[in-house]
Amino acid sequence: MPDMLVKLYELPELDPILKEQAASGVTIRRAITPEKHFVVDWVGEKFSKFWQSECEVGFSRQPVSCFIATENEVLVGFGCYDTTRKGFFGPTGVSETVRGRGVGKALLLACLHSMWWEGYGYAIIGGVGPADFYAKAVGATLIEGSVPGIYNGLLRKSD
Secondary structure (H helix, E strand, O other), rough: OEEEEEEEHOOOOOHHHHHHHOOOEEEEOOOHHHHHHHHHHHHHHHHHHEEEEHHHHHHOOOOHHHHEEHHHHHHHHEEEEEOOOOOOOEEEEOOHHHHOOOHHHHHHHHOOOOOOOOOOEEEOOOOOHHHHHHHHOOOOOOOOOOHHHHHHHHHHOOO
16 A cells, blocks of 8 residues: 655645534544553554554654544544654544544544644655545645555564
């Protein structure tokens, strides 16, 4: 899966999408360290151990580089940045119960705006799956020759 590049200085506004999510009962916010065990365990159970490891790194940053989505005080999504490499967005995932409601886009924008506020001009979305989603949501473009990119030689098993 290729990487994509995002111009952080051309992002859609964040406030309207956060208000839209709030009106539908979903809160998007930066995670805080006391919830680390809940979030990291959920990511490992719902998605993968690889993403669990990356999410854990997000909680070691100041500010925490993990945003979460909750509905009725239940975790329904997450998005991280600066976990595998500086300047990288991801991983991110949303519970099947809220897919198609804009939660993933809200998490994406929250993370990317945070990266902009922290001084980045561009972000890389590593090893994208839904390239069309990222292109439409934030104008991301494919980075030619980025497969396997930074994930080359990633350990998949041990003795």
